[in-house]
């Protein structure tokens with residue numbers, strides 16, 4: 001009942017006010033995990049975290065592309081740096097464990113991130129090589 005009346009109030013707000021609009025559509029966002037007691041709330045927050053992860057990956061990729069630019073300037077034609085890649089993965093795995101993630105989880109995620117980054121960096125470097 002409480003939910004239905006809140007929805008009616010929200011429908012009214014969405015029609016007539018910007019502040020009400022954002023409150024009604026966003027009030028489940030950024031709830032801490034203990035405040036989230038239903039799947040809808042949990043999934044709303046997971047979706048928001050996913051967006052933050054994607055934004056960080058996009059920012060990271062800009063630095064990866066810049067690494068490729070610097071390599072080309074220094075006459076290095078290969079994006080892959082195996083030593084650095086394994087340092088990045090091991091450092092992330094250690095930090096993951098320190099932050100309560102299951103062993104091996106962060107390693108797997110970062111293996112994919114670093115491999116995908118390297119392939120995209122190489123593609124971009126090859127494109128530039130042809131152009132210059």
Ligand SMILES: O=C(O)C(=O)C[C@]1(C(=O)O)C=C[C@@H](O)C=C1
Pocket residue numbers: 064067068079080081082084085088113114115117118121
């Ligand atoms: O540090 C570099 O040289 C990069 O190009 C970045 C990066 C990474 O994603 O962290 C990508 C490819 C290399 O194999 C190593 C590391």
